[in-house]
Amino acid sequence: MKLSAELAAFSARLGHDFADPGLLVRALTHGSLSSATRPDNQRLEFLGDRVLGLTIAEALLKADQGATEGQLAPRLNALVRGETCAEIARQIGLGEVLKLGRSEMMTGGRRKDALLGDAMEAVIAAVYLDAGFEPARAMILRLWGARIAGAEEAAFNPKTTLQEWAQAKGMAPPSYEVADRSGPDHAPHFRIIVRLDDGRQAEASGTGTKRSIEQAAASAMLHQIGDTP
Numbered sequence: 001m002k003l004s005a006e007l008a009a010f011s012a013r014l015g016h017d018f019a020d021p022g023l024l025v026r027a028l029t030h031g032s033l034s035s036a037t038r039p040d041n042q043r044l045e046f047l048g049d050r051v052l053g054l055t056i057a058e059a060l061l062k063a064d065q066g067a068t069e070g071q072l073a074p075r076l077n078a079l080v081r082g083e084t085c086a087e088i089a090r091q092i093g094l095g096e097v098l099k100l101g102r103s104e105m106m107t108g109g110r111r112k113d114a115l116l117g118d119a120m121e122a123v124i125a126a127v128y129l130d131a132g133f134e135p136a137r138a139m140i141l142r143l144w145g146a147r148i149a150g151a152e153e154a155a156f157n158p159k160t161t162l163q164e165w166a167q168a169k170g171m172a173p174p175s176y177e178v179a180d181r182s183g184p185d186h187a188p189h190f191r192i193i194v195r196l197d198d199g200r201q202a203e204a205s206g207t208g209t210k211r212s213i214e215q216a217a218a219s220a221m222l223h224q225i226g227d228t229p
Helices: 005-014 021-027 042-063 069-080 082-091 102-106 113-131 133-149 158-168 210-225
Strands: 175-182 189-195 201-207
Touching (some): 005 021, 021 113, 042 069, 042 113, 082 133, 158 210, 175 210, 189 210, 201 210
Antiparallel strands (some): 175 189, 189 201
16 A cells, blocks of 8 residues: 555655555544444544553653652643544644544544644554554653643643642632634634632633633633642
């Protein structure tokens, strides 16, 4: 099997020349286009998630040899979560070569975080199965490099920090309300309000996941109460 010019260019962006091009094709095939003769990327996604997790965990240990498990865990989560995988996927133009069924194409599947993140993990598995752990590890470290260096900052979670602040003050956990939602399903725009027991509230709005806008609202509240790290 020979890769198309488009997939060959994508393979070059990955920095890996596939001995078995079929693995890359499978990694880029979403379930909406799968069939008995065309398997999707779900099983590869399962494997790629583990390869990614091991590689990033090892890199974090080496980067900060004095960090505790409690410090490392949120850094790991920040680097392997779906949103981060989707950001890497966009960085290398994965959405342009993703193979989707008509329904997903019509609803902007090439831009969806979930689809991009899953496919990125599947691509990692494809490299692992094609050439082994070391080439897959090298690719991950190359693509995630700058994020690994900034892992401590990426791990800051405004929602967790705000909840801990509220608990320390004897207050109930903050509540989050979706005040408005608009835009298409693949790029929803949210306006979210966060409220504290004492009546204080803050809000944030933007296009992205509900989780990311909640984080922004929590960050706005932390600024308001003067408790930002």
